[in-house]
Amino acid sequence: MQNSQSSSKRFLDIIGELQSLISEQKIEYGDRLPSERHLAEKLQVSRTAVREALRSMELLGLIETRRGEGTFLSDFKKHQLVEVLSTFIMQQARSIQDVVDTRMIHERAAITTVTENEELRKLPVWVGMQSRLREGDSVFSREDMVRETIVATENRLSLKIWFLLKQYSGVSFDIAIEADEEIAIVHDLLDEMMAGNKEKALICYEKWMDQVEGERRETK
Amino acid sequence: MQNSQSSSKRFLDIIGELQSLISEQKIEYGDRLPSERHLAEKLQVSRTAVREALRSMELLGLIETRRGEGTFLSDFKKHQLVEVLSTFIMQQARSIQDVVDTRMIHERAAITTVTENEELRKLPVWVGMQSRLREGDSVFSREDMVRETIVATENRLSLKIWFLLKQYSGVSFDIAIEADEEIAIVHDLLDEMMAGNKEKALICYEKWMDQVEGERRETK
DNA sequence: TATGCAGGGTGGTCAGACCACTCTGCTGAA
């Protein structure tokens, strides 16, 4: 066919066909894909070729395979991608500091966006968060606060990048707030955000991050 | 061995071993990797397994294969990754607008960082850029300006993310500056950055982007 | 000297086999 043209990238074609198949048959996240043998027959290629395509997609975290059960469309939470890219791409990063810096870039941007947008400032989520802070909700964590802010911006790509970065730098990021001082800072941050004071909100954020950093050093 | 433990993810192990091999033998971007047959023998696995690992890495853009020649470590400019993820992950993004927004997040952050750091403001690159602008250097492009700013922050991860985002949203982003008005804005932006006026620099940036956006709409 | 061809090495693909595992339904014992 067009083999001579597209040359040597058969497995890319197969991935493409799989994508079509998935969207045609309306396969949702978590659903099972046809077996490797069936796919090979359907696409008129060898099982080897199908497997190469599937393994690639698995590495990307697009699918998930379970021996004896089948191949499933992944809900793309479990990215092996993270581990693999970490050794290749991340070795290019100056250090883990780049990851932290980049994560903070996204967090600052979210705070700025929310603070500058009246609609977003009025969201009930902020009030709810303040209540939880006052009541000493032990389930409340730093992660919640930042995540909700990024969620509010409705930029799902930024949210996704932030989520990946958090996994890297996420050491001690899930710790629930205990220190009174930290609670106070976050409370201030929320206040300033809701009031629309961009500069002050960002200052609160920096103060918060400084404290988190200091705390992280102590525990080490 | 630990097969039963790490279970069914042999090809991930192989990728790991390849990474070790690459770093041990100091294989640089563009260099050739051992052939599939040699790798299979060296790692004591079948060529099939090696190929599954290699195809995965190829999809990530980590390596490049040329029939009859061999497998080469990619210089990680040509990411098929972009195309593949675009259909899967990007469909989760609200729209292409997310990509543009996120790209701008990184650009604003870079401008802020440079403007707030006296050392970075003094870099000779800014002066050089102004000269090129004045002389109407036709090679000078928008991309250069933004890229140099991010490069200056020395956050290679942010640079990498920006680069990927640019490939998505990069339509008409490589156009050389022609409009006098645009040159003036960029000139101002450089001035404000070097002067350390964060707010004004950011205002210039927004103005610039507005104009670019308008221009993009016109050409369509 | 220059041309062209043959051989070896490389990735690309395939068929078929076997293993380990999971699930299901049937069989036989309680």
Place this chain on the structure above:
DNA sequence: TTCAGCAGAGTGGTCTGACCACCCTGCATA
């Protein structure tokens, strides 16, 4: 009748050996 246990089918995981298409190199020939 009920339920435990087993056998079989189906799945992914791996391997072998083979053949093809392609690139490069070096040797033989014109």
